[in-house]
Amino acid sequence: MRKVYLDHSATTPVHSEVVKTINYYLTEAWGNPSSIHSVGRRAKKGLEEAREKVAAVIGAKPEEITFTSGGTESDNMAIIGGAYARQKKGNHLITTQVEHHAVLDSFKNLEKNGFEVTYLPVDEEGLISVDEFRESIKDSTILVSMMHVNNEIGTIQPIEEVGAITKEKGILFHVDAVQSYGKIPVDVNKLNVDMLTASSHKIYGPKGSGCLYIRKGVRIPSFTHGGAQEKKRRPGTENMPGIVGFGKAAEIVGQELESEMKRLTALRDKLTKGIEENISDIRINGHRTKRLPGNVNISFRYIEGESLLLSLDMKGVAASSGSACTSGSLDPSHVLLAIGLSHEIAHGSLRMTLGRDNTEEDIDYVLKVLPEIVTRLRSMSPLYQRKEACQQKECYEHVQ
Amino acid sequence: MYSEKVMDHFTNPRNVGELEKPSGVGEVGNTTCGDIMRMYIVVKDDVITDVKFKTFGCGAAIATSSMVTELVKGKTVEEALKITNKAVAEALDGLPPAKMHCSNLAADALHKAIEDYQAKQAS
Numbered sequence: 414m415r416k417v418y419l420d421h422s423a424t425t426p427v428h429s430e431v432v433k434t435i436n437y438y439l440t441e442a443w444g445n446p447s448s449i450h451s452v453g454r455r456a457k458k459g460l461e462e463a464r465e466k467v468a469a470v471i472g473a474k475p476e477e478i479t480f481t482s483g484g485t486e487s488d489n490m491a492i493i494g495g496a497y498a499r500q501k502k503g504n505h506l507i508t509t510q511v512e513h514h515a516v517l518d519s520f521k522n523l524e525k526n527g528f529e530v531t532y533l534p535v536d537e538e539g540l541i542s543v544d545e546f547r548e549s550i551k552d553s554t555i556l557v558s559m560m561h562v563n564n565e566i567g568t569i570q571p572i573e574e575v576g577a578i579t580k581e582k583g584i585l586f587h588v589d590a591v592q593s594y595g596k597i598p599v600d601v602n603k604l605n606v607d608m609l610t611a612s613s614h615k616i617y618g619p620k621g622s623g624c625l626y627i628r629k630g631v632r633i634p635s636f637t638h639g640g641a642q643e644k645k646r647r648p649g650t651e652n653m654p655g656i657v658g659f660g661k662a663a664e665i666v667g668q669e670l671e672s673e674m675k676r677l678t679a680l681r682d683k684l685t686k687g688i689e690e691n692i693s694d695i696r697i698n699g700h701r702t703k704r705l706p707g708n709v710n711i712s713f714r715y716i717e718g719e720s721l722l723l724s725l726d727m728k729g730v731a732a733s734s735g736s737a738c739t740s741g742s743l744d745p746s747h748v749l750l751a752i753g754l755s756h757e758i759a760h761g762s763l764r765m766t767l768g769r770d771n772t773e774e775d776i777d778y779v780l781k782v783l784p785e786i787v788t789r790l791r792s793m794s795p796l797y798q799r800k801e802a803c804q805q806k807e808c809y810e811h812v813q
Numbered sequence: 814m815y816s817e818k819v820m821d822h823f824t825n826p827r828n829v830g831e832l833e834k835p836s837g838v839g840e841v842g843n844t845t846c847g848d849i850m851r852m853y854i855v856v857k858d859d860v861i862t863d864v865k866f867k868t869f870g871c872g873a874a875i876a877t878s879s880m881v882t883e884l885v886k887g888k889t890v891e892e893a894l895k896i897t898n899k900a901v902a903e904a905l906d907g908l909p910p911a912k913m914h915c916s917n918l919a920a921d922a923l924h925k926a927i928e929d930y931q932a933k934q935a936s
Contacts, residue, residue, distance in 0.1 A: 717847055719871035723815075723823060736871070737847050737915070745847070757844035793829050793875065795840070795851040795867040 414729045417775045421615070421707060421768035422564055422592060423733055427658070428617035434661040435619065435654045446651055447642065460651055463660025470667045471590075471609065472600040473626050479646045480656050483623035484591040485515040487610035488558075490625055490647075491587040492519040494633030495556045495608065496528055499585055503553030509533045509541055509570075510751040512560050516589055517747075520558075529553075537753050538700040539568030547578055556585040561593035565735055565748040565764060566699030567708025569597070576605030585631065591615055591623075595666035596705060597674060607631050613655065617769065618662030622655030669769070677706035677767050680776055684709050684765065687780040692787050694800075696758060698749060707767035710735075712749075712758045715797035716790040721763055724786040730779055735762040757796070815872055816906035822876035827883050830865040837933065839925025841918045848874040848915060852881075852922040856930050861885050861893055866922070873908050873916035877901050881919035890927055896920050 438459055444452030446460045464475040481487045496506060508520055510532045520530045531549045533541045557579050562569050572588055579586040587608040593599050594611035601609055608631065613622035627633065639648035685697060694714040713721065718734030725732055735746030737760060745759035791797040832853040842849040848870035855863035864885055868878040881901050885893045898920045902908045908917060
């Protein structure tokens, strides 16, 4: 059976060149980068080369990169660290309703500790309003955190416009770029960001590895205390396999960025168009064009996401959903609710995120099996039965 | 995460559909929680002779609906009322803990269909 992996926003397979690099640092250059002898120096060289490669993708200086355990730690470090660093200037923070939980829960923690947070709403395509953002700024605003690309619906936020405003007002600006780093152009200077989160395993590197870009001159307190590693920002012996793997992965995605963007955009549009033409009662979630090249998110009315995922998996297709059943909670995705979907339509969402191994044949295969699955599940659905029985107008108004 | 039996009933659900002249119809759940089950029964001489279901929901919701139809066919109304959600889950070799609450409502749907039948009998 054909295997089609369409869950690249969850994680990616590790690139074979990355595996080779990691292997070298596990077997040959396994030293402690802090050691003075040759095997230590070899490791130190690998560490600093990785830093240069990770920095180069976003136009940063190597010394502005702090390696971490991944996106969650970087988001926590930037938001909680940034808030405490500036608390003498005010206690107001701004973010959006559609952030990843690593960001939302960091803000929830700060709220418990006396900070005030504004959660900006988004429109039906998932975009924030820059005007609304500007109006939400107070004299006491000290930090803004906003994701570049939404992990579920792929919508790209107007980070450059937000960054111009925060720069002018002297407000600390953090961007969660976990879903954009290495996938679309990200330039920390053009975007005017002070801190930026990136993760290794979303770009064909190993898990448990990421970084926080911290602009030169921006000071945030450390969470952990120990040695002088990572300029004391993140002490402890470095996760060398994770870091050199991240570095190699960054180098490769940096080289392939433009060609992959073009290729994935074409595949994404082919998949979206194919679904639109072959399956009725659907809703495309997210912005049509201000969108991550590899992201397709579609709700299928009258059916539930987990059933869809199980059925696709049996046909060899791996994807994800914003249904409550797959989120581990009783509510469907907060992102889908924030763009105005009803619970029913949010439960029927399917996210397919494309990556470097996907081909045109993969898309053809999905377009062959998906309509059959949707038809089967709808034939079992009491909601579809009701739809067929009722007036067309009444039933379609939710969808369009 | 699902047992083989759950996957079997999800992949090949038994008794899916509607009945033209049901003795009773029951529906439970709502779209907010993500599961809706509708159960149709035919009762002859106090015995449930036919049963069909339609379900909107996850793998567990579909599998429990299918299983309850298998358990109830040929049973008397009194016996059918004794089938619990827990018994349905057990017949499927268990469900993941998170699914025990949200998607394990098939026996409730059956009981509602029986109530509907009994209400019609009484009127």
